[in-house]
Amino acid sequence: MGNKIAVLGAGSWGTAFSIVLADAGNDVCIWARREEVAAAINERHENVDYLSGIELPRRITATHDPERALAGADVVVLAVPSQSLRDNLPTFLPHVEKDAVLVSLMKGVELGTLKRMSEVIAEVGDVGASRIAVVSGPNLAREIARREPAASVVACADEDVATMLQHRLHSPAFRPYTSVDVLGCEYGGAYKNVVALCVGMAVGQGFGDNTTASLITRGLAETARLAMNLGANPLTLMGLAGLGDLVATCSSPLSRNRTFGEKLGQGMTVEEIYASTRQVAEGAKSCSSLRALAARTGVDAPIVDAVDEVVQGRLTTSQLMDAFISRDTKAELS
Numbered sequence: 001m002g003n004k005i006a007v008l009g010a011g012s013w014g015t016a017f018s019i020v021l022a023d024a025g026n027d028v029c030i031w032a033r034r035e036e037v038a039a040a041i042n043e044r045h046e047n048v049d050y051l052s053g054i055e056l057p058r059r060i061t062a063t064h065d066p067e068r069a070l071a072g073a074d075v076v077v078l079a080v081p082s083q084s085l086r087d088n089l090p091t092f093l094p095h096v097e098k099d100a101v102l103v104s105l106m107k108g109v110e111l112g113t114l115k116r117m118s119e120v121i122a123e124v125g126d127v128g129a130s131r132i133a134v135v136s137g138p139n140l141a142r143e144i145a146r147r148e149p150a151a152s153v154v155a156c157a158d159e160d161v162a163t164m165l166q167h168r169l170h171s172p173a174f175r176p177y178t179s180v181d182v183l184g185c186e187y188g189g190a191y192k193n194v195v196a197l198c199v200g201m202a203v204g205q206g207f208g209d210n211t212t213a214s215l216i217t218r219g220l221a222e223t224a225r226l227a228m229n230l231g232a233n234p235l236t237l238m239g240l241a242g243l244g245d246l247v248a249t250c251s252s253p254l255s256r257n258r259t260f261g262e263k264l265g266q267g268m269t270v271e272e273i274y275a276s277t278r279q280v281a282e283g284a285k286s287c288s289s290l291r292a293l294a295a296r297t298g299v300d301a302p303i304v305d306a307v308d309e310v311v312q313g314r315l316t317t318s319q320l321m322d323a324f325i326s327r328d329t330k331a332e333l334s
């Protein structure tokens with residue numbers, strides 16, 4: 001096999017990550033759910049719907065046919081919305097080359113099963129941990145597509161595989177660090193989306209930096225409490241896939257999750273926001289699965305609980321901050 005990588009999902013991150021891969025010297029074939037998106041990538045070298053105005057390198061091609069995308073690829077990158085992964089895998093898996101490594105870019109926890117994306121891949125694909133990796137970090141798609149410098153984490157239980165991927169991803173503007181803490185990276189990535197929703201709700205109501213910094217900090221404490229309880233290395237939560245991604249997502253107007261929260265804070269309904277965009281805000285779904293996971297684990301998760309209440313329409317965003325402030329007081333490090 002050569003240096004072909006298949007990227008399954010032609011949304012903003014699948015496309016931006018393909019630019020990283022191409023800049024790092026790989027030939028990339030993107031699978032797009034819609035034929036016209038694949039055609040535009042091949043003919044105009046642009047993904048107009050998800051990354052307009054960015055010229056794609058000629059090493060990137062696209063197809064609507066999963067078999068063509070996957071043929072000869074020794075690395076397979078998964079970039080579909082988290083809640084659709086299980087349904088999509090049976091279409092992809094029969095065409096994945098034997099021994100190919102599967103890399104998840106997704107930041108969500110499955111509703112119902114409460115599984116991480118690497119767990120869904122392992123279960124549906126019957127794939128061992130040494131063939132499943134995760135890339136996660138402060139990586140807003142448009143900034144990465146513009147080649148603004150950024151770092152990230154590539155995690156795999158097998159350190160040699162993480163190192164192999166690190167070499168395949170290292171481009172002039174993208175610096176990957178290896179890790180063996182897949183679980184910590186995945187919980188960091190899923191949880192920060194919910195905290196960003198909450199920060200967005202505060203921003204939408206006109207609150208300033210004290211409020212957002214308080215939410216980010218308590219959000220990190222909450223993330224660490226749950227993730228460590230489930231086996232994460234605490235240092236992962238202090239790293240790029242934890243604090244780094246949390247800060248980027250909560251601070252940036254480019255974040256779909258923060259924007260979703262901001263619109264709720266300004267008075268739009270969940271239904272109105274869904275109708276206004278085709279882009280995924282993973283936190284609006286993962287707030288329910290993370291809440292259930294925290295409850296099952298016996299971990300206190302006030303931010304996830306409250307965001308889920310707002311998304312379910314049982315709490316207003318103006319009641320949200322009162323609910324936080326009036327909770328029983330306690331020690332910071334409890």
Ligand SMILES: NC(=O)c1ccc[n+]([C@@H]2O[C@H](COP(=O)([O-])OP(=O)(O)OC[C@H]3O[C@@H](n4cnc5c(N)ncnc54)[C@H](O)[C@@H]3O)[C@@H](O)[C@H]2O)c1
Nearest residue numbers: 010011012013014079080084105106107139140141279280
């Ligand atoms: N955008 C970012 O900056 C960014 C960065 C890091 C990680 N991520 C994560 O990457 C994953 C993908 O996000 P994205 O930003 O590319 O999303 P997106 O909303 O930009 O695009 C989603 C893509 O999935 C396709 N899609 C939608 N429903 C589908 C379904 N049921 N089956 C198959 N395909 C479907 C869409 O057509 C589109 O191509 C998410 O888990 C997200 O959290 C995103």
Ligand SMILES: O=P(O)(O)OC[C@H](O)CO
Nearest residue numbers: 137138139140255256257
């Ligand atoms: O746009 P968001 O909110 O999905 O966040 C994008 C990335 O996860 C940031 O690292």
